[in-house]
Amino acid sequence: MNLIFIVGTAASGKSNLTAAFSRWLEMQREDVMSVNLDPGAISLPYAANVNVRDYIKVEQVMEEYNLGPNGGLMVACDLMAGVIDNLSQDIEDFTPDICLVDTPGQMELFAFRNLGAAIAEKLTDAEKGLVYLFDSAFCRDPLNYVMNMFLASAINTRFQLPQFQVLSKIDLLKEIELEEIMGWADDVNLLEEAIDARLSGMKKEISQDMMEVIERIGLDFNPIPCSSKTNDGFNALYGELQRVFTGGEKFTP
Ligand SMILES: Nc1nc2c(ncn2[C@@H]2O[C@H](COP(=O)(O)OP(=O)(O)OP(=O)(O)O)[C@@H](O)[C@H]2O)c(=O)[nH]1
Numbered sequence: 001m002n003l004i005f006i007v008g009t010a011a012s013g014k015s016n017l018t019a020a021f022s023r024w025l026e027m028q029r030e031d032v033m034s035v036n037l038d039p040g041a042i043s044l045p046y047a048a049n050v051n052v053r054d055y056i057k058v059e060q061v062m063e064e065y066n067l068g069p070n071g072g073l074m075v076a077c078d079l080m081a082g083v084i085d086n087l088s089q090d091i092e093d094f095t096p097d098i099c100l101v102d103t104p105g106q107m108e109l110f111a112f113r114n115l116g117a118a119i120a121e122k123l124t125d126a127e128k129g130l131v132y133l134f135d136s137a138f139c140r141d142p143l144n145y146v147m148n149m150f151l152a153s154a155i156n157t158r159f160q161l162p163q164f165q166v167l168s169k170i171d172l173l174k175e176i177e178l179e180e181i182m183g184w185a186d187d188v189n190l191l192e193e194a195i196d197a198r199l200s201g202m203k204k205e206i207s208q209d210m211m212e213v214i215e216r217i218g219l220d221f222n223p224i225p226c227s228s229k230t231n232d233g234f235n236a237l238y239g240e241l242q243r244v245f246t247g248g249e250k251f252t253p
């Protein structure tokens with residue numbers, strides 16, 4: 001079994017990717033299941049086979065501890081540590097060949113505290129990977145693109161898993177915008193030129209400094225352009241997952 005965590009900033013398209021890509025994988029006759037690890041996801045665009053909300057619901061935590069939405073989500077995420085065994089058992093009951101794991105909306109709660117990496121380690125013994133979403137809605141601006149590279153690098157440092165980058169929601173981009181962003185991914189000089197031409201002052205300096213740090217971390221950036229509305233890019237994402245995990249074979253023989 002392979003377990004793929006879907007991670008990204010708030011509203012970057014994690015849940016919709018989990019929904020659309022798992023449906024798409026089913027059509028490729030893969031034995032796929034979806035797991036929701038977001039205790040705050042009151043409605044989901046897919047029927048989760050395993051759901052943390054069977055054990056912890058953010059609205060109950062808010063009421064019980066008298067907290068607002070963010071405090072509630074923080075405590076709910078902390079409580080998740082106590083139900084990992086239940087979730088592991090639930091996943092084991094299904095034993096699919098590939099398992100997509102949707103993660104909490106507030107990425108920092110999951111990824112930048114010990115919780116995320118601990119869950120990733122303890123949830124199953126399966127081989128794991130991570131998809132990091134670059135939200136197209138923000139990536140037109142080179143500063144935001146660089147910030148996403150930085151976050152992706154931080155996630156990589158934290159989780160130490162094979163990591164795939166996806167540029168999400170590409171149906172929202174004009175052809176020319178998509179070409180420009182993919183150009184930045186192909187050739188760092190083009191990104192540096194865009195930073196130089198389109199940013200000024202602090203924004204420019206920060207982008208340049210972050211680029212240096214990102215280069216030092218050395219993560220490879222080839223975001224796969226995808227859309228959960230049109231299923232664009234799913235074939236390429238599937239190909240990359242297969243290349244890394246199965247040597248190019250299907251997950252379900
Ligand atoms: N056009 C378009 N919209 C998308 C796509 N994927 C997600 N969205 C929209 O983006 C918003 C957020 O999508 P979600 O899938 O809920 O994102 P998320 O990362 O799970 O969000 P949180 O869990 O709340 O952080 C919703 O309004 C979706 O309809 C896409 O591929 N194309």
Ligand SMILES: [Mg+2]
Nearest residue numbers: 014015041105
């Ligand atoms: Mg979500």
